[in-house]
Amino acid sequence: MEPARLAAHPVGLTGRETASGGTPKPMPQPDNTEERAALDFFARKRYVNRTGEAFSLDIRFAVPSGITILFGASGAGKTTLLGCIAGLAKPEEGRIAVDSRVLFDSVAGIDVDVSRRSVGYVFQDLALFPHLSVERNVRYGLRGLDEAERERRIGEVLESFRIAPLRKRLPGDLSGGERQRVALARSLVTRPAVLLLDEPLSALDPPTKARILDDLRAWNRARRIPILYVTHSREEVFALGDRVLVLERGRVIAQGLPQDVLGAPRQETVAQLAGFENLFDARITAVHDDLGTMTCRLAPGSPAAIDIEVPLARIERSSAVRIGISAGDILLATEEPRGLSARNVLRGTLTTLEERDFKVLVRVDCGVSFAVLLTPGACRSLELAPGCKVWLVLKTHSCHLLRPTDDAASF
Amino acid sequence: MEPARLAAHPVGLTGRETASGGTPKPMPQPDNTEERAALDFFARKRYVNRTGEAFSLDIRFAVPSGITILFGASGAGKTTLLGCIAGLAKPEEGRIAVDSRVLFDSVAGIDVDVSRRSVGYVFQDLALFPHLSVERNVRYGLRGLDEAERERRIGEVLESFRIAPLRKRLPGDLSGGERQRVALARSLVTRPAVLLLDEPLSALDPPTKARILDDLRAWNRARRIPILYVTHSREEVFALGDRVLVLERGRVIAQGLPQDVLGAPRQETVAQLAGFENLFDARITAVHDDLGTMTCRLAPGSPAAIDIEVPLARIERSSAVRIGISAGDILLATEEPRGLSARNVLRGTLTTLEERDFKVLVRVDCGVSFAVLLTPGACRSLELAPGCKVWLVLKTHSCHLLRPTDDAASF
Amino acid sequence: MNWQALALTLRLSLITAGSLLVIGLPLAYWVAFSRRRWKFLLQTATSMPLVMPPTVLGFYILIAFGSSSPLGRLYQRWTGHTLAFTFTGLVVGSILYSLPFAVQPLVNAFVSIDPRLIDASRVLGASRLRTFFRVILPLSASGIATTIALTFAHTFGEFGVVLMVGGDIPGVTRTISIDVFDLVEAGRYGQANITSLVLLAVSFTVLALVYWWNRRAWPRTPWA
Amino acid sequence: MNWQALALTLRLSLITAGSLLVIGLPLAYWVAFSRRRWKFLLQTATSMPLVMPPTVLGFYILIAFGSSSPLGRLYQRWTGHTLAFTFTGLVVGSILYSLPFAVQPLVNAFVSIDPRLIDASRVLGASRLRTFFRVILPLSASGIATTIALTFAHTFGEFGVVLMVGGDIPGVTRTISIDVFDLVEAGRYGQANITSLVLLAVSFTVLALVYWWNRRAWPRTPWA
Amino acid sequence: PARASGQLTIAAAADLQYAMHALIVKFERQTGAHVRLVLGSSGNITTQIEHGAPYDLFFSADVEHPEILKREKLIVPGSLRRYAVGRLVVYVPKGSKLDFAREGLAALTDPSVQKIAIANPRFAPYGRAAVAALRHVGLYERLRPLIVLGEDVSQTTQFVVSGNAQAALTALSLMFAPGTRSRGNYWIVPAADYPPIEQAVVIVGRSTEKPLAQAFLHFAASSEGRSIFRDYGFTVPAPEKGQ
Numbered sequence A, B: 001m002e003p004a005r006l007a008a009h010p011v012g013l014t015g016r017e018t019a020s021g022g023t024p025k026p027m028p029q030p031d032n033t034e035e036r037a038a039l040d041f042f043a044r045k046r047y048v049n050r051t052g053e054a055f056s057l058d059i060r061f062a063v064p065s066g067i068t069i070l071f072g073a074s075g076a077g078k079t080t081l082l083g084c085i086a087g088l089a090k091p092e093e094g095r096i097a098v099d100s101r102v103l104f105d106s107v108a109g110i111d112v113d114v115s116r117r118s119v120g121y122v123f124q125d126l127a128l129f130p131h132l133s134v135e136r137n138v139r140y141g142l143r144g145l146d147e148a149e150r151e152r153r154i155g156e157v158l159e160s161f162r163i164a165p166l167r168k169r170l171p172g173d174l175s176g177g178e179r180q181r182v183a184l185a186r187s188l189v190t191r192p193a194v195l196l197l198d199e200p201l202s203a204l205d206p207p208t209k210a211r212i213l214d215d216l217r218a219w220n221r222a223r224r225i226p227i228l229y230v231t232h233s234r235e236e237v238f239a240l241g242d243r244v245l246v247l248e249r250g251r252v253i254a255q256g257l258p259q260d261v262l263g264a265p266r267q268e269t270v271a272q273l274a275g276f277e278n279l280f281d282a283r284i285t286a287v288h289d290d291l292g293t294m295t296c297r298l299a300p301g302s303p304a305a306i307d308i309e310v311p312l313a314r315i316e317r318s319s320a321v322r323i324g325i326s327a328g329d330i331l332l333a334t335e336e337p338r339g340l341s342a343r344n345v346l347r348g349t350l351t352t353l354e355e356r357d358f359k360v361l362v363r364v365d366c367g368v369s370f371a372v373l374l375t376p377g378a379c380r381s382l383e384l385a386p387g388c389k390v391w392l393v394l395k396t397h398s399c400h401l402l403r404p405t406d407d408a409a410s411f
Numbered sequence C, D: 001m002n003w004q005a006l007a008l009t010l011r012l013s014l015i016t017a018g019s020l021l022v023i024g025l026p027l028a029y030w031v032a033f034s035r036r037r038w039k040f041l042l043q044t045a046t047s048m049p050l051v052m053p054p055t056v057l058g059f060y061i062l063i064a065f066g067s068s069s070p071l072g073r074l075y076q077r078w079t080g081h082t083l084a085f086t087f088t089g090l091v092v093g094s095i096l097y098s099l100p101f102a103v104q105p106l107v108n109a110f111v112s113i114d115p116r117l118i119d120a121s122r123v124l125g126a127s128r129l130r131t132f133f134r135v136i137l138p139l140s141a142s143g144i145a146t147t148i149a150l151t152f153a154h155t156f157g158e159f160g161v162v163l164m165v166g167g168d169i170p171g172v173t174r175t176i177s178i179d180v181f182d183l184v185e186a187g188r189y190g191q192a193n194i195t196s197l198v199l200l201a202v203s204f205t206v207l208a209l210v211y212w213w214n215r216r217a218w219p220r221t222p223w224a
Numbered sequence E: 001p002a003r004a005s006g007q008l009t010i011a012a013a014a015d016l017q018y019a020m021h022a023l024i025v026k027f028e029r030q031t032g033a034h035v036r037l038v039l040g041s042s043g044n045i046t047t048q049i050e051h052g053a054p055y056d057l058f059f060s061a062d063v064e065h066p067e068i069l070k071r072e073k074l075i076v077p078g079s080l081r082r083y084a085v086g087r088l089v090v091y092v093p094k095g096s097k098l099d100f101a102r103e104g105l106a107a108l109t110d111p112s113v114q115k116i117a118i119a120n121p122r123f124a125p126y127g128r129a130a131v132a133a134l135r136h137v138g139l140y141e142r143l144r145p146l147i148v149l150g151e152d153v154s155q156t157t158q159f160v161v162s163g164n165a166q167a168a169l170t171a172l173s174l175m176f177a178p179g180t181r182s183r184g185n186y187w188i189v190p191a192a193d194y195p196p197i198e199q200a201v202v203i204v205g206r207s208t209e210k211p212l213a214q215a216f217l218h219f220a221a222s223s224e225g226r227s228i229f230r231d232y233g234f235t236v237p238a239p240e241k242g243q
């Protein structure tokens, strides 16, 4: 693993840098802890249900400090993994160390008590103390500090998460997003050695989310502790993640930099998670070692089958594969393009046109149906409408060969 | 209000249309209820806290059947609004009618019992019955049907939400996303007259979310009931919403079609919610009635102030305004563009370059700093790097005049 | 060992516990969910039988059953005999005596239910009654177990009220606890010990079953 | 009206209720949170004092206090007198007698706490003890109120055990309930009625205060 | 109220239980009738009869309670009768060094005696007798701090049985209990030291078995019955005329 590439120039997302009202409030900056913290994780854990089904987690990974995104379908085992680190779930077997401090080791018989693990954990269901005010919830984890310092820290974090006006309220009187911010504040204020965030921003509106992401990035820069961050939002992955860990059914199926893992997924499930709009069954029909490409037939067997060129891979001729192509990587032209470096130019008919969030999703039938993402401006200037004859241009490297997973439906 | 424009050709988002494994499973299709249902809402409600602060909701709106997105900052009153419709929160004053059936009327003294309102409600905190299996949770609301029909419906909905394998489990043994799907299934299976969804997909991974959005769209097409859908995800707004209602501090501050409201927001808070990356303080310096534009000085007062053209609006010369521009609406060129229809061409220096989720966010200093969104391909072909001299092209209609809100920080 | 008395006591305890559940549920429901400001007064009132010495309580119950009270007269006119010194009278007395244990644990169980679940049930079209039986009751398992256990045990060991109201008539109102009492009074300590042990064993078994059943209720800890 | 007895009873009830809270909390904690499969047996055992007729229970307590029991001898050697017929003895007897009410409501309160809150507390670095005092206890307010109310009331009306263990010594072990009983036995019904009323009034006030306090605990309904 | 005929329900004061058991066994054998025995304190039984208890006969431990019932006209007129006189004993645990044979009640002043149990004199006849006896020997005021009260004679005895009191002033009739006899010794207090503990019996007015009740009373007053009372610790007065 390399140190964070993205976090090297982390700039605020939105809103904050604008000229709007208040100045950005930085997260509390602790006395610089320069040592390099890291998380070394290995655990096996099984659940067996009343109904006899079993879920088993079997995960091994090591990450340096910084934000690691946990990505995976619902039920993949993300929360269970966090539970193992926090000491709330006990693996049958495993070894978990944070910054060379062993928290759990089934062989050595080490199982550090939950309360001594110095873990910051924002639960998926928050678990705010219903009988304590916002302020007292946040204060809960702060001990052994003199009163002034404690007040200072609490004041800072309440400001930072914009919940200072709610400080006297009970959690029952807060909205969902307000509660989420309190939970975040509560876990950060203790300055933990490892931070576990289970979808901490899911109930927040974009501007609030952006501001808190800024704060988290700043926090991460200042503290350099391992942070595991569960999210289903691709946006958050790219905005925050130094690296991604993709889980499926209790296993790590991919890990690395966000753009490597999600930008060029090698498993179908990852591709689905990453939002590859175009996924095709295909068969390798020719291998061109000299060109560094292979020819691949989409929808083999069907009369409408088409061939495209894909990057060379260690794979047998006539193997069944799957091809994933991001809708944003496909170029569309209304006149036949010439003199292009791209090898894949497909002719087709525009079938539907759908506006989405400042983008237009266009479907083009080239034998198989492709989804193509365009800007509204491009759409207008090309005067696209259903029925148009169009050409699609696919760069070879935009065609991702995916290992089919055992079962396409991942849950 | 007009009937849905987007839902006119609603096509699945991702994943489902691909050749991947399983065939799409449609939502249970009820006997066609053709009558036009509608929601007519007016309510005033106040919370006064122990701490003396008050929150007041004062909302009036009417929507036809179809999906209406509730959009608004954390604490804006979305959940409270849904509570009023469901009968869980009692307005001090108001009138709420679904499809001309009056559920609440403070003047007429009508307050239909919660259980008779035929409301489907997915709570923000789900509220699954912890002692009932998934299947029995889903069955809970189904009464007065013969056994076979009930089984059929349950089977269908469990399949549809991919929770059939979990049917015997208790909610405590489910992951967060699994729970969310159960809650959705439970509220849809009763075929309610109005559907209230409070962030029902926040804990789901993109492919699952896409599938469920497809199902919801199909459901919506088939049933034509009013659906209020709370979300913070812009993507969901555009994927689902026939219209949007933006709340702020218990008031409706904007409503209409998603692209009208979020694409051309007229309030700063809406702009923030909609994710306008560029927001500037500005002053009108000239009004060109003939051209249908006004000249607007960004960062007035500063030596680096720049002028841009914006669409004409009913506003006084030298008024202070705010201008919002979406980063995706700005074109970038490395050579000075000529012969363009666009009136705003700004010269600047590229300062930073940041990859994000298959997009690149570029910052350009033109006196004030602009955020510009590009595709990675464009970025590469233009050989962009910090320090480059570039030109920005802004179409007049991409510059949105915003009414400043009282307080920029909306919470 | 007086098996007849044991059987009688078991019957009395079970009927009393059952009746108290039936009486306690609506009472507790009201105390738990009513919005009245003075509801804590009713709650207090249900605890009052505890405060009286049992024989004194029995004495007052006897008076209430007697022909000098309107209630007693009404019953006598209706059935031809007094409630006192009958098994039914014993049941009534025991119910009064153990009332506090029936109400309080149920109230606690009810108030600790997440109100969102009740909302959810109502929104799903369930009436208050259905909500009660399908959500509130199952989620109050431990409160119900406690109510059954405490009322059963209290009646099983009941003595003062029973003696006064029942009149210690063999086969009709002589319970096992009176039997033990008589044995101790009579200085037959050996027999008293045996009877005490049987009494303990029987009620231990019953209570253990109740708590064991409750132990198998749905689990609250999501972590294995 | 025997004010001395009333004061004595108040003192006894308060001390008993307080002691039982102190004893009941750890016991209930263990029953609620232990993973032992047989914990329901302990739970059952704590209910056993209820099952014995109070005078019989008192008799056995008396034997345990007496010179024939090792415990009793130890105490006698240590203090020079028997535990019986002293206020301390009365407290011990009352504690045993009301034990079931101390444990069960607390167990119920504990098990109904969302375990995630306990997890949250532990993750935030709180020891089990701190978690207990800062999270579990405050969230068990209604269970605690019930425990206090029931143990207080039960001791207030306590009679069989007190009589047996205390020996009815004025100012030392003569409680107000014995006083009422004596009055009834002696056929002084007028005085008995007055004393009963005072007894009811005093305990009603105390319990009403307890329940009223509990009523003001943090609210569970998010909807106004 | 319908009750199986030939069934007699007798309510008796607790101190009578051994005597009553013996009487009933004999009576049943002779008449073939069935008799149920209900034990309780005289006060309780009186209250119960006042409220309609289905008792036929009431053997009290005193005369006051039957008199109350008589005043309230709840008994068969003329059925009140004194049937026995109770006797007070001092009961001490086995191995007690107290020598009552030599010192009489004064032995209670021994420093080893820390607690003396008596029945509650407010309503228990033996309690009143105990106080009278102690007064008679002039020790009441001195021993008063040591006195603990039992609700009835049985409890008074139990204070000694359990090893918490060093002496109890109780009824001779209880000394026939196996558990009591095996755990202690007793000394009979001279009858002259206290007013006689007269005990009376009545037939309850609403009894449905009056002839059988009469028969039982006859049997109790017969020489066989009287000897049973004597055997179980009572003095029996000469038969009254006309009953």
Ligand SMILES: Nc1ncnc2c1ncn2[C@@H]1O[C@H](COP(=O)(O)OP(=O)(O)OP(=O)(O)O)[C@@H](O)[C@H]1O
Binding pocket: A047, A048, A049, A055, A072, A073, A074, A075, A076, A077, A078, A079, A080, A081, A124, B172, B173, B174, B175, B176, B177, B178, B203, C222, C223, C224
């Ligand atoms: N106590 C339990 N008993 C049995 N199975 C369980 C238990 N807890 C969780 N599971 C199962 O283990 C799997 C992993 O659950 P986990 O909560 O870790 O998923 P997740 O990745 O966090 O999912 P989500 O994104 O939906 O929150 C799921 O299939 C779930 O059903």
Ligand SMILES: Nc1ncnc2c1ncn2[C@@H]1O[C@H](COP(=O)(O)OP(=O)(O)OP(=O)(O)O)[C@@H](O)[C@H]1O
Binding pocket: A172, A173, A174, A175, A176, A177, A178, A179, A203, B047, B048, B049, B055, B072, B073, B074, B075, B076, B077, B078, B079, B080, B081, B124, D222, D223, D224
């Ligand atoms: N019981 C209550 N007492 C006082 N204030 C309350 C209560 N419930 C909610 N509020 C306040 O009312 C406002 C609206 O709450 P609501 O839950 O409707 O917000 P929301 O729009 O759903 O927010 P979110 O997106 O965070 O869920 C918030 O400021 C909240 O703090």
Ligand SMILES: [Mg+2]
Binding pocket: A078, A079, A080, A124, A198, B175, B176, B177
């Ligand atoms: Mg999870």
Ligand SMILES: [Mg+2]
Binding pocket: A175, A176, A177, B078, B079, B080, B124, B198
């Ligand atoms: Mg909400």
